[in-house]
Amino acid sequence: MCGIVGYIGMEEAAPFLLHGLQRLEYRGYDSAGVAVYNETGLHVVKSKGRLSVLEGILEGGAKLPGSVGIGHTRWATHGAPSDVNSHPQVSDGGKFAVVHNGIIENYLELKNHLLRRGVEFVSDTDTEVVAQMLEYYYHDDVLAAIQKVIDRVEGSYALGIICADCPEKIFAVRKDSPLIVGVGRGENFIASDIPAILSKTRDIYRLKDQEIAVLTRNSIEFWNSDRERIEKQSEHIEWDISAAEKGGYEHFMMKEICEQPEALRKTISPRIRDGHIVLDDIELTAEQIRNIDKVFIVACGTAYHVGVVAKYAFEKLLKIPMEVDVASEFRYRSPIINDRTLVIIISQSGETADTLAALRESKKRGARVLSIVNVVGSTIANESDDVLYTWAGPEIAVASTKAYSTQLAVIYMIVLYMAEQLHNISEQELQAYIEELQRLPEFVAACLTDKETIQYFASKYFNAKDMYFIGRNVDYAASLEASLKLKEISYIHSEAYTAGELKHGPISLIEDGTLVIAICTYDKLFDKMMSNVKEVKARGAVVLGITTQQKKEAVSQEADYSFCVPKISDFMLPSLSIIPLQLFAYYVASMKGCDIDKPRNLAKSVTVE
Numbered sequence: 001m002c003g004i005v006g007y008i009g010m011e012e013a014a015p016f017l018l019h020g021l022q023r024l025e026y027r028g029y030d031s032a033g034v035a036v037y038n039e040t041g042l043h044v045v046k047s048k049g050r051l052s053v054l055e056g057i058l059e060g061g062a063k064l065p066g067s068v069g070i071g072h073t074r075w076a077t078h079g080a081p082s083d084v085n086s087h088p089q090v091s092d093g094g095k096f097a098v099v100h101n102g103i104i105e106n107y108l109e110l111k112n113h114l115l116r117r118g119v120e121f122v123s124d125t126d127t128e129v130v131a132q133m134l135e136y137y138y139h140d141d142v143l144a145a146i147q148k149v150i151d152r153v154e155g156s157y158a159l160g161i162i163c164a165d166c167p168e169k170i171f172a173v174r175k176d177s178p179l180i181v182g183v184g185r186g187e188n189f190i191a192s193d194i195p196a197i198l199s200k201t202r203d204i205y206r207l208k209d210q211e212i213a214v215l216t217r218n219s220i221e222f223w224n225s226d227r228e229r230i231e232k233q234s235e236h237i238e239w240d241i242s243a244a245e246k247g248g249y250e251h252f253m254m255k256e257i258c259e260q261p262e263a264l265r266k267t268i269s270p271r272i273r274d275g276h277i278v279l280d281d282i283e284l285t286a287e288q289i290r291n292i293d294k295v296f297i298v299a300c301g302t303a304y305h306v307g308v309v310a311k312y313a314f315e316k317l318l319k320i321p322m323e324v325d326v327a328s329e330f331r332y333r334s335p336i337i338n339d340r341t342l343v344i345i346i347s348q349s350g351e352t353a354d355t356l357a358a359l360r361e362s363k364k365r366g367a368r369v370l371s372i373v374n375v376v377g378s379t380i381a382n383e384s385d386d387v388l389y390t391w392a393g394p395e396i397a398v399a400s401t402k403a404y405s406t407q408l409a410v411i412y413m414i415v416l417y418m419a420e421q422l423h424n425i426s427e428q429e430l431q432a433y434i435e436e437l438q439r440l441p442e443f444v445a446a447c448l449t450d451k452e453t454i455q456y457f458a459s460k461y462f463n464a465k466d467m468y469f470i471g472r473n474v475d476y477a478a479s480l481e482a483s484l485k486l487k488e489i490s491y492i493h494s495e496a497y498t499a500g501e502l503k504h505g506p507i508s509l510i511e512d513g514t515l516v517i518a519i520c521t522y523d524k525l526f527d528k529m530m531s532n533v534k535e536v537k538a539r540g541a542v543v544l545g546i547t548t549q550q551k552k553e554a555v556s557q558e559a560d561y562s563f564c565v566p567k568i569s570d571f572m573l574p575s576l577s578i579i580p581l582q583l584f585a586y587y588v589a590s591m592k593g594c595d596i597d598k599p600r601n602l603a604k605s606v607t608v609e
Contacts, residue, residue: 002074003071004196007020008169013061013069014066018061023193033071033074034069035088042164045058048082068170072099077126091135096138098130098159100127142163156353157177158172159174168217171215179207180194183203189201194394204235256401257579261442264441266393275434276420279388280389286421292320296362297310297322299326300327305481309574313411317418327358341368342368347380348390349375399585437572447579458587458588461515465493467493467494468506469494470516470517471518473522475529479496479517510541512540519547520551521565523551534558545561
């Protein structure tokens with residue numbers, strides 16, 4: 001959530017800050033602002049609304065000269081979206097400007113402490129407390145003031161700070177919210193994510209919790225929480241800037257939908273060697289797997305839906321009990337975890353706040369933690385016992401697509417690897433599964449060849465007020481993700497139900513013209529799904545059936561419309577059935593004129609509770 005970018009160098013800061021913030025719009029925001037220092041002092045310009053409003057005020061940055069500055073796109077937590085609540089926040093005496101991602105949980109206590117000492121506040125934000133405390137503790141040593149502040153604040157933060165008394169420096173510090181430092185020549189940068197600075201540098205440092213960075217034009221220093229100088233290893237970003245650009249597509253979401261075959265190849269191919277699954281450098285012996293008496297998958301949103309699919313695969317092939325938990329619930333429900341528990345954490349960004357807290361709770365209770373993440377060097381990756389990267393490349397659209405596909409692929413590989421170790425499947429079965437896994441990119445590509453059919457269907461129903469997704473077994477798991485995609489970007493109310501539950505309440509919602517999307521790919525329960533389709537049809541529903549080529553004729557006889565995907569092993573079916581429904585959500589949102597890549601109220605990386 002929110003976006004941070006900072007620049008110190010020889011060029012004008014404001015145009016670069018605006019450019020960097022554009023690259024971070026996908027993170028979700030409702031206001032934007034910049035602070036720039038020049039020979040006349042520290043200047044702050046900020047506004048509610050889209051970044052284009054701020055760009056207009058600044059005339060692209062031309063109206064705010066200066067070569068040192070910080071910028072921010074805010075997603076409101078404390079205080080409604082407004083000009084005054086936008087970042088940067090400035091201290092009472094005007095010495096400090098601060099941008100902040102995260103939440104200061106004890107801000108009210110700190111604010112009252114400062115109010116009693118005569119400090120005047122102008123905003124409703126928790127961030128202003130940080131700016132005010134910095135000036136309160138400041139006595140000609142910014143580093144010492146920062147140290148005192150981070151000793152007092154509780155919660156999560158990534159902070160970019162400039163001080164009018166030290167105009168040749170930018171300060172940065174983080175805890176539980178990502179922040180990187182970019183290395184240039186005669187210029188240096190801070191940002192909350194790589195795309196913001198990729199046009200300038202590919203060499204970065206990732207700050208760890210409570211590490212402080214001090215940037216000048218020609219140097220970067222790092223300090224730990226004891227105010228000791230530390231050395232850090234830089235990282236070179238391999239992916240090209242074009243990976244974070246639309247490349248001719250109207251929206252990042254469509255680009256990322258179409259990138260799924262290639263993303264899957266990058267995820268799968270390096271991990272299949274000589275007909276066997278290789279999980280990078282992870283050591284999971286048969287004895288260790290047999291010692292696992294329970295598996296938890298903990299995640300949020302789309303990643304949670306990957307976990308729902310995983311439960312079917314784990315219990316079918318491994319016969320190990322599995323629970324799938326939403327991270328925000330898991331951490332508060334006293335889960336039964338011990339040293340025989342495997343906890344699998346799934347997060348695209350590797351920074352999701354609730355998921356990170358669940359990871360820490362699991363480790364505290366003795367569990368082994370395996371994470372599936374996309375962002376190399378992220379906090380979740382660093383704090384896990386084992387990590388498997390999806391290697392999906394940057395995902396810019398808020399609504400996740402290729403992250404879902406690649407996370408599923410990693411799950412399939414974990415299951416097959418463990419099944420082989422336990423001898424739960426024969427060599428012949430293993431090779432059949434691996435062959436299908438290797439063909440998964442090809443099958444996904446086949447699902448993308450008939451976009452026009454889905455586009456036509458979307459054109460007929462994009463004005464619907466409600467939509468319902470139904471399925472059984474893995475088809476139900478896929479329906480959860482399909483419903484979420486539609487809600488996220490089209491703002492249409494939709495629900496996903498297990499088809500067998502229709503008679504227990506949800507069928508009362510079906511009336512003439514109600515759109516029901518029935519996922520009917522799972523062979524073992526196909527006949528029962530057809531009965532459920534008949535139930536909703538009898539009450540006036542319009543039905544789109546998603547099925548396999550082998551069942552097309554049967555589905556076409558019952559549903560009003562149908563779309564076919566290739567046949568594949570049962571537990572891999574959601575990797576294919578989701579593709580037309582990602583497209584459907586996209587086309588519906590497009591026809592409604594929605595802001596597809598930046599849906600209202602949402603953020604890509606949820607780094608607050």
